[in-house]
Amino acid sequence: MHEWALAEAIISAVSDVAEREKLREVNSVVVVIGELQQVDRNILRFAIEQLKQGKLAGAKFIIRTERAVFTCRACGYKWPFRGTNLPEEVREIIHFIPETSHAYVRCPACGSPDFDLSGGRGVWIASVRGEG
Secondary structure: OHHHHHHHHHHHHHHHHHHHOOOOEEEEEEEEEEHHHOOOHHHHHHHHHHHOOHHHOOOEEEEEEEOOEEEEOOOOOEEEHHHOOOOHHHHHHHHHOHHHHHHHOOOOOOOOOOEEEEOOOOEEEEEEEEEO
16 A cells, blocks of 8 residues: 555654664654645554654654645636545546646636646655654
């Protein structure tokens, strides 16, 4: 499952940071997920809890979402990704390849397929806090 692979990568990256920064234990980690990734936060959170151990065992993982906003190049209208009424199969395609949103999304104001996407892509670790 996609979320388990992400959880493994997050745990590995945080472990590397802890080693590099010579942390005895990690207290908190902030993970940011782009909305277009459409990650199931409950599954990701569960997977992280199952995988964390050692220096990470007591760490609190905070998962935040970076919202995706579309801006039409033709008329300037801005709208959120969550405001698009897309079929589930299309949302799944965008989940795996966010750049395909241009093939399925149209400006709700003028119908143009020409838009910019602000944020909402990727998964990254925003912060790791611990005790050295």
